[in-house]
Amino acid sequence: MRANKKLEFEKFHPHMLRHTCATNLLKNGADLETVRQILGHEDIKQTQQYLHLDTSYIKSVYDVCMK
Numbered sequence: 226m227r228a229n230k231k232l233e234f235e236k237f238h239p240h241m242l243r244h245t246c247a248t249n250l251l252k253n254g255a256d257l258e259t260v261r262q263i264l265g266h267e268d269i270k271q272t273q274q275y276l277h278l279d280t281s282y283i284k285s286v287y288d289v290c291m292k
Contacts, residue, residue, distance in 0.1 A: 247275035252282060 243264060250260045261272040 244275050244277060247272065248277050251276055251278070 247260050247264060250263065251257065255263075257269060257272060260275075261269050264272060264275065266272045
C-alpha cells in the first residue's frame with residue numbers, strides 16, 4: 226500500500242518531509258545556515274524555498290522582537 230493511501234493524504238511525497246524538517250528546525254531555534262548544512266544545500270536560496278512559515282509564527286517572532 227502506498228504511503229499516501231495509508232496515511233490518507235491525497236498527495237504525499239517523501240520529499241515533503243524535508244520541507245517539514247527545515248521548517249521545524251527554524252521554528253525551534255536553528256539558524257538558517259545550520260538548516261542549510263543539515264539539508265546539504267550549496268546555496269542558501271535553496272534552503273529558503275524549503276521554509277513554510279505561517280503568519281501566526283511570523284507575527285509571534287515580530288512581537289518578541291518589538292518588545
